[in-house]
Structure formats: structure tokens, C-alpha cells
Amino acid sequence: MKLLIIAGFLGSGKTTLLLEVARRLVAVPQxxxxxxxxxxxxxxxxxYLREQGLQVQELFGGCICCTLSADLVSMLQKVEDLFKPAVTIIEPTGLASPGDVLTTVRSCQPIVTDIKLVVLVDATRYKMLYEMLTPLITTQIQLADIVVINKxxxxxxxxxxxxxKDVNQLNPRAKVAAxxxxxxxxxxxLVKNLVGELQ
Ligand SMILES: Nc1nc2c(ncn2[C@@H]2O[C@H](COP(=O)(O)OP(=O)(O)OP(=O)(O)O)[C@@H](O)[C@H]2O)c(=O)[nH]1
Ligand SMILES: [Mg+2]
Structure with missing residues (x-):
């Protein structure tokens, strides 16, 4: 399976974007x-997602970047055994360190064949979050394949x-969409591009 990780700080719009991409992938059909x-x-x-008819698995009570990283590995194995999806979309918590999530999912080869990390930046709170949470926000941006400036x-x-400008400086290799x-x-x-890359 290919993996699409939709990360970004709390309330940046992860689930809203995830739904758009998921709907489009289901229509492919994928x-x-x-x-x-x-x-x-x-x-x-x-x-909410299940009500939309989507196949959803949940991991509660901790963060997949640390306490639940082993659970993420077994969840990916379970998802592969049960559904054999072409694409699995992961929404980490807004506080997750994407580097640790990447390390975990990279250890899941050969089940996972391709990994794409999208990081959402909340344009309305960027300055404040950047000042308060510099290491988290900058690492999220630095590791992204695609940075999405939302709202x-x-x-x-x-x-x-x-x-x-900040994003380009932090991560010159990332594609950026506003x-x-x-x-x-x-x-x-953006959705078209993502769906194309996940074919
Ligand atoms: N104005 C505006 N609001 C948005 C936009 N996208 C999302 N929102 C709102 O932002 C809030 C958070 O959106 P979510 O998609 O739940 O964000 P999230 O990153 O999944 O949030 P958590 O999972 O709680 O971290 C919701 O009230 C959305 O309606 C946007 O483009 N513009
Ligand atoms: Mg969410």
C-alpha cells in the first residue's frame, strides 16, 4: 500500500482535507x-468519517509518534491483511512529531511501498504558533513533501x-500550495495532484 500522511498542528484542517482526498480516491475507484x-x-x-462510508481505524489514548508507535505498526499489518488498500491515509494528532511517525512507517516495508507527507500550516495562526512552538512547527515543515498553507x-x-517565504527557506525541496x-x-x-501521485 501507499501511505499518505496528513499532518499539521491542532485544528489546521487535516480532517477537512483528508475527507476531500478520500472522497476523490474512492471515486477513482481506489x-x-x-x-x-x-x-x-x-x-x-x-x-464522522465512517458516516461518510469510509473504512476507518482508530488509535486512541496516545500519540503514534511515541507511545503508540508499535500499535501503528500492528494496525498497518491488520489493515493490509483485512482490506489490502491501495492507499492508507494517516492523520496523526496535531502534536505528533512527524519524524518519528516517518521512522515508524518506514519500518513497515514491504507492506508500505511509498510514503507521502503532507503538512498543513494554519495561515491564521502561523505567526503565533511559530513563535510558541518553533521546534515542532519547523520540523513539521522541514520533513514535508508538500506543505499546504490552509485557511x-x-x-x-x-x-x-x-x-x-518562511516555508521555502525551511524546506526548499517541498511543493507548496496556498x-x-x-x-x-x-x-x-492540489487534490488532483495528490490523487495522481497516489495512483
Ligand atoms: N476559515 C477556514 N476554516 C477552515 C478551513 N479548513 C478547515 N477549517 C476549519 O478549521 C477547523 C479545524 O478543521 P479540522 O479539519 O477539524 O482540523 P484538524 O487539523 O483535523 O483538527 P484536529 O484533528 O483537531 O487537530 C474546523 O472548524 C474547520 O471547519 C479553511 O480553509 N478556512
Ligand atoms: Mg482532525
């Missing part, structure tokens, strides 16, 4: 599975340019 990691006990996201419907063009998932601004090309 067999997909979703792994949701929630720190709390109640999987609101998972319940551009709520900020000025000059803000977007500043974030883009979008609004909710208002569907620049969403289509």
Missing part, C-alpha cells in the same frame, strides 16, 4: 483505508507571501 490517531478517548472524527480565505495576500479547503480555493489542483 481502495482506501484511513487511520485516525486521537489523543482523547472519543473519536469524533472517526465516527487563506482568512488572511491577506501579504501574510500568505510571508509564510510561503489554499482554503473549506472555501475550495486552489483545492482542486
Amino acid at each position: 481502495k482506501i483505508a484511513i487511520i485516525e490517531n486521537e489523543v482523547g478517548e472519543i473519536g469524533i472524527d472517526g465516527k 487563506i480565505d482568512k488572511v491577506d495576500v501579504t501574510d500568505i507571501d510571508l509564510i510561503r 489554499i482554503s479547503v473549506e472555501k475550495k480555493i486552489n483545492l482542486e489542483p
